[in-house]
Amino acid sequence: FEYGGRKILYSGDYSLHETPLTGNCQIPDTDIDILILCGIHAKHPRHSAxxxxxxxxxxxxxxxxxxxxxxxxxxxxxxxxxxxxxxxxxxxxxxxxxxxxxxxxxxxxxxxxxxxxxxxxxxxxxxxxxxxxxxxxxxxxxxxxxxxxxxxxxxGDFSLHDSFDETIDFIKKVNPKMAVIVHSPGFDSPAVETVEQYLMFDAQCRTQFIFPEEQQLYILG
Structure with missing residues (x-):
């Protein structure tokens, strides 16, 4: 949706791949200013697809x-x-x-x-x-x-959310100016690579990242 002259994409629960019951997401064919992304595995490189x-x-x-x-x-x-x-x-x-x-x-x-x-x-x-x-x-x-x-x-437990690598792939496909990563549990540690740290070394990625804390209000400027 557009608000204040900005194009904002809220991902909700998304996935790049199909499962037997759930279809894959559709990447918008437009430039996105702000991506609000469900990042369950954005701090967990060990998770597989x-x-x-x-x-x-x-x-x-x-x-x-x-x-x-x-x-x-x-x-x-x-x-x-x-x-x-x-x-x-x-x-x-x-x-x-x-x-x-x-x-x-x-x-x-x-x-x-x-x-x-x-x-x-x-x-x-x-x-x-x-x-x-x-x-x-x-x-x-x-x-x-x-x-x-x-x-x-x-x-038979499994996650329908995208893995760490698939989250990176999704961000690169959308390539927003800013990504607000929500629902991203895990401890901030130099030993644990986040999607932000990974994409810092990607010359094609223009995205700035925010990892909001729970119950904190943010103004998307």
Whole structure:
């Protein structure tokens, strides 16, 4: 939007890449004066891309399934459960049953009512009336301290936010005059490289950075 003669872009929760359920962001075809950027990983170079995290979890599941185990996959958020289900449905054969707890299943049902096809014939709502059978994966929002010996427990947590490298790529593509990095936890330390420190050595980057503290007011001059 434009305000006071400035073109301001607020990124919200964005991503340069697609996931099975979420499309990628669109880079505006205009010069941006001020970018207000969600920088969850702007101070965390160690974080990898979400696509790599999901890929690793998928291969981990396949390894254990091929080794004769079933999978109990804990997902801490309903939206992540839907993302994981969509990924598994596109990557796994239908001879592997997927049992979904009632909370995730309800969200999937709501999306299906909006003409978003997600469920396949090997997807079932987990309940006492449908005990798991055959080679299978259980997707659940319930964290378990232990599982039976014929299961492998997998933490299905992942971030849908861009990684450190992808955050840098996004800033370079937009190339604003100023970037206000919000929602960026982490300690300021000379040992931890931030996106600002990285881009200081990029001759093509014209961006000045502000990392606001929580509850501090800033006037964008």
């Amino acid at each position: 979400v696509s790599e995290s999901l890929k690793y979890q998928k291969y981990e599941m396949l390894y254990y399934l091929n080794s004769g185990y079933n999978i109990y996959c804990y997902v801490p958020q309903l939206s992540k459960g839907v993302e994981m289900l969509t990924l598994l449905n596109t990557q796994l054969s239908e001879d592997i049953n997927i049992y979904i707890d009632e909370k995730i299943y309800a969200v999937v049902g709501g999306l299906e009512n909006l003409n978003r096809q997600i469920l396949r014939k090997n997807n079932y709502c987990l309940s006492s009336q449908t005990p798991p059978s055959g080679r299978h994966i259980i997707l659940s929002t319930r964290r378990r301290r232990s599982v039976p010996v014929w299961y492998k427990y997998i933490n």
